[in-house]
Amino acid sequence: MPPPSVVKSQSKLADSAAEKTILKASCLCGAPNHEVTLSTSDLPLKGYMCHCTSCRRMTGAQCLTVVFCPEYYQPAQSVLDKMTAYVFTKRITQYFCTTCGCQMLARCLEDGDDPNSTVTWDVATGTLERIEDIVDWQGHEHLQDTLDGGFADFLTEINGKKLERWPAHYGKHEQVPPGWTSTSRSEVEASPSDKLHCTCRCGGVEFYVTRPSARSALAEKYWPESPPLDISNEQLPPESETFYMRDNRTKFLAGLCSCNSCRLAAGVEITTWAFIPAFQITQDKEGKIPWSGDFGTLRKYESSPGCYRYFCSRCGAIVFYDADGREFLKDVAVGLVDAPEGSRAESWFGWRTRRLGYRDDDIPRAESFVLAIEKGLREWEASRPGADLSGGSRSGGAL
Structure with a gap:
């Protein structure tokens, strides 16, 4: 900060006429x-x-x-x-x-x-x-x-x-241009990990995510049971039914949300979520302890009937969002990810850029900010040849 x-400011709040x-x-x-x-x-x-x-x-x-x-x-x-x-x-x-x-x-x-x-x-x-x-x-x-x-x-x-x-503290060193990446980033892209580590600031909430596979598209069918090891005889659902996957089902969908609920739950202007099948979230790196809404320092808050938000009770980090009837899928707060290629974790997530989630909630209070993000998303996408431009489904999540 x-x-x-x-x-x-050197001004003082006057008691009378100011x-x-x-x-x-x-x-x-x-x-x-x-x-x-x-x-x-x-x-x-x-x-x-x-x-x-x-x-x-x-x-x-x-x-x-x-x-x-x-x-x-x-x-x-x-x-x-x-x-x-x-x-x-x-x-x-x-x-x-x-x-x-x-x-x-x-x-x-x-x-x-x-x-x-x-x-x-x-x-x-x-x-x-x-x-x-x-x-x-x-x-x-x-x-x-x-x-x-x-x-x-x-x-x-x-x-x-x-x-x-600014690369570090505000006003220190030379500024970096849009599209800048760290020189250390290329060293890790050649050997991506099969597990994505996620943690809050205090370490009270820690978990792991596995990479998408053919099983990911069958997550809803097999919830809450674990998907079978052999799915060769299963017919995969159409892409429209797996809105939470991107880039030929090799990545999870991630996007920006400006809805009032997410904003007021986090305190920041824009929240960033990734849609992850629940069976691909585990409390341990070995994958033996499955997702649970009650581990570590997690606290659960029902933000509206049937909608639940989870945050760390010690440092306040938002962690998950889920809802009744959609138990097979969890929204994971992207700020928690520890991806060696960078904070956008682009080897894991395909970012939705066509629109900002629930923009109409935020336009009345922050129109310039919202319009600037939408412009920025379009420009960022245009700078990435071959990027997935599909809009993704709005159903079933905080996005």
Whole structure:
């Protein structure tokens, strides 16, 4: 995350005549909803997207999206009491909703070695009721952690403003261009692993995913029993019935979602999900302990009747989404994956680029951001000859 000094405001919120703006912030369950009262002169707030491995693991998303508030802002203790505090670093303590897992606030010390140094607060932008004309997006940082540019290649500019792209801390070293990849990435592509390791920031939730096979297309038929080893006599369903697979069924579908439920469950602007058959998710690398909604530090939250979201109760990372009647398939938060080729895990996932999931939910609050992502997705896809341009089915998942 950028240091507080990058965006530190010297203004003070006057008690009387100064014009004030009240920003409403909420999570999915609504328990710690609160208001952020600022001097209108301090708007727009500068927004940043952090792609470091720690932020991706802590949110379950491809990046953390935050704004930094002026020094005078201080959340009420009654609000913080409804959240779980997670010590992210010696300088930063994250606060997420204890009930639904939404990342909401962060307390930042100017000097992590001095507990009495200046304190400022970050607000997770996904919790804000509106960001249009409220947030002035600056750019991306810690892209070197992604190895492949990650989400930054889906969002290169907003309203014609080119977003900055920093390899490490904001403003440090030379920026990297769109399409950048790490030089170490090519070394691992030649020998892909047959297991994809996934973990949250604190390590309380850890699991593995196996690569797609012919069995993957039969997942629904054989749930909850394990698919047979010999499927030579089985007739595979048509592609339309296996919307969760891509590239001739060699990859799982992954995509971006901007629905209100996902946004308010995670606290970030955009969530990224991959559709994985449940039998291909195991708690151990050997594949002997099957998927379960109750392992490690997982906590389950029913976001609507028959729809369930899972998050780490210790660090707040979103982990899974599933629903009644679709038990054979789980949505896995892509920010948790540990793919050696990069954060987009392109040897595992075929990314849906034709549309942004549930865009109409987000247009009223973040139109410029949504339109910029859609433009970025089209441009990214156009830069990849032979990419799968099929739209995929919207049915059956959080996407």
